[in-house]
Amino acid sequence: YLVTANCWPFFLYKDEHYDPGNCVKGLFKNTLLMKAFKHIFTSLSSTDFDSVPNDTDDDSRVLTAEPPLKCQKGPSDRCSCSHVASLIGMKSVAPHAIAYTAVQVSRPMQKVCTSWHLTNEDFNYEAFYLNILTFFEDCHTEWDKVEIAELLLWWN
Numbered sequence: 638y639l640v641t642a643n644c645w646p647f648f649l650y651k652d653e654h655y656d657p658g659n660c661v662k663g664l665f666k667n668t669l670l671m672k673a674f675k676h677i678f679t680s681l682s683s684t685d686f687d688s689v690p691n692d693t694d695d696d697s698r699v700l701t702a703e704p705p706l707k708c709q710k711g712p713s714d715r716c717s718c719s720h721v722a723s724l725i726g727m728k729s730v731a732p733h734a735i736a737y738t739a740v741q742v743s744r745p746m747q748k749v750c751t752s753w754h755l756t757n758e759d760f761n762y763e764a765f766y767l768n769i770l771t772f773f774e775d776c777h778t779e780w781d782k783v784e785i786a787e788l789l790l791w792w793n
Contacts, residue, residue: 642764648742664772665735665788674730674738674792730792732773736766 640646647653649670651663740762773789776782 639759641759642761642768646743649739661784665739665769666791670735670738670742671792673742674734677738677741678734730789732770732789735773735792736769739769740766 645655645660645664647655648667649665651666651668653667654663656662743760743762743765773785776785
């Protein structure tokens with residue numbers, strides 16, 4: 638089966654499960670996608686202790702690992718670098734950041750991935766990115782708007 642930029646690959650779905658009766662169920666709620674986002678925009682260690690939002694009505698989070706032990710650091714041992722989200726002033730997760738992360742995650746999953754190009758065989762990364770943005774921004778009904786708002790709330 639040929640996966641193109643017009644498809645939603647399984648890695649975008651929660652537990653890699655696609656529901657043919659509801660194609661948006663679990664979309665963009667994949668743990669790998671969330672971990673990749675954290676690696677790109679926060680810090681590598683932010684995935685050591687994960688809290689992944691669950692899909693219940695409350696705002697509880699499911700803990701997936703034990704919290705890392707904190708070492709005692711003196712004033713001279715402080716880290717002087719900031720994470721990307723801080724550097725760009727990111728206060729919440731926006732659709733473009735999810736789309737960017739999805740493109741980065743999709744790259745190693747392609748057959749040939751030796752260098753960066755906009756297309757890799759039949760997969761167009763720019764079109765994939767734009768399709769994800771369209772999904773988030775092209776809301777025609779109130780139901781669509783509520784679904785997108787809840788998805789962004791899940792990410793934040």
